[in-house]
Amino acid sequence: MKEINYLSKDDFFEVKLGSMLASYDRDILTTLYQPIIGYKALALYFTLWSEVKRMEYSPLTKHEILLKEMDIGIDELYAARLKLEGIGLLRSYRSKVGKSSATYLYELYAPKTPQEFFEDIIFKGLLARKIGEREVQKLTMIFSSPEISHGDYEEISASFSSVYSLDEEESLKTITIKSSRGRKTINIRSNFAIGEFLKEIVQTAKISKSSFLPEDLEEISRIAVLFGFDVSEMSDIVSRIFDPNAVNHIDYDELYNMAKKYKEGNSLILDSKDEVNKEYNGDQEFAKKLNMMTQCSPIDYLRIKQNYTNPSPADVNILNILSSKYQLTAPVINALVDFTLTMCDNELPKSYIEKVGASLKRKGVTTALAACNALTRKRKPKPVENHAYHADDQNQTAQENTEEQISDEELNKLLEGF
Secondary structure (H helix, E strand, C coil): CCCCCCCCCCCEEEEEECCCCCCHHHHHHHHHHHHHHCHHHHHHHHHHHHHHHHCCCCCCEEHHHHHHHHCCCHHHHHHHHHHHHHHCCEEEEEEEECCCEEEEEEEECCCCCHHHHHHCHHHHHHHHHHHCHHHHHHHHHHCCCCCCCCCCCCCCCCCHHHHCCHHHCHHHHCCCCCCCCCCCCCCCCCCCCHHHHHHHHHHHHCCCHHHCCHHHHHHHHHHHHHHCCCHHHHHHHHHHHCCCCCCCCCCHHHHHHHHHHHHHHCCCCCCCCCCCCCCCCCCCHHHHHHHHHHHCCHHHHHHHHCCCCCCCHHHHHHHHHHHHCCCCCHHHHHHHHHHHHHHCCCCCCHHHHHHHHHHHHHCCCCCHHHHHHHHHCCCCCCCEECCCCCCCCCCCCCCCCCEECCCHHHHHHHHHHC
């Protein structure tokens, strides 16, 4: 359901800094964030930033003034505000005054540092979607610190202890400095809502939130994305393997195995009649395939590729390795599966798919489109292992193989089909 816009030009607002902001943040915001959020959202951020100084003299200001300063309408302002909130640059609070008016508090937060930005697959992926991976690679070079060559110079810098003595300032031992405002950033929400999961498991299984470590929640989220589980389904799975008497309440291997069994009995396949938000537009088959790669979990995608039959345990294990060991996103795993099935005669040789997956990881590929572009640029494939996989073989190991070199001509034909 679409959220109702309560914002009015007659509503008052005040701005506060949730973290320290520096001048170099403007370069980060303009170069890295603007392609993602758009120029209007960026203009709103900078305008609110400038309002902080004015608030020293006039704590409250009407939104009408903000609209005039930016020369935009109230709907445009509201849309820009949502983009800032969604990307983690702004938090908004509302206090109702009477029946028809309200006062808003806007809290500005610093953008991620360039290193944090490029290490975050979500932010890097969003930027790549807007400007392309090649430009992203250029930006990583621009924002990286160049190595300084010292040549024949010998370092003679003084050490801390040779210059300063804490004994001279005994008061330093007793003074505790508290800073209420540091360089804070806000983490954006992932597809799997951990907060909603915790609420669900507290209500249905009576398991306390404090029982979960951060790494537990990270693994739960990963498994949920891999298999395509929602909050309710993941709560059911976790409650079945949760051991309150163990030091580590969750056994990750047991969690994975339970999720796999649950999936085999309750497979979730996208209904073609369902309404979905398409990331790639167009009626071409390639666009449809990209949308399917983006929307499906890896388990569902492989099941669809093999005529809606459940994947073999060996194939499911391969998908888990791509997710856990190589930390590939679900759309990238789906693209890799599609490519490998095409290249290897509808088989998934473990060593082959791992080598290609490792290559995608090194390149920082995070989207289905980027994965397809990277894979179809290959011209000299490595030897392919010709494994004999059987879907019904529960103890499949497939160790025996023969190597077969694919020629460039054969590869080009396969890529055309892909």
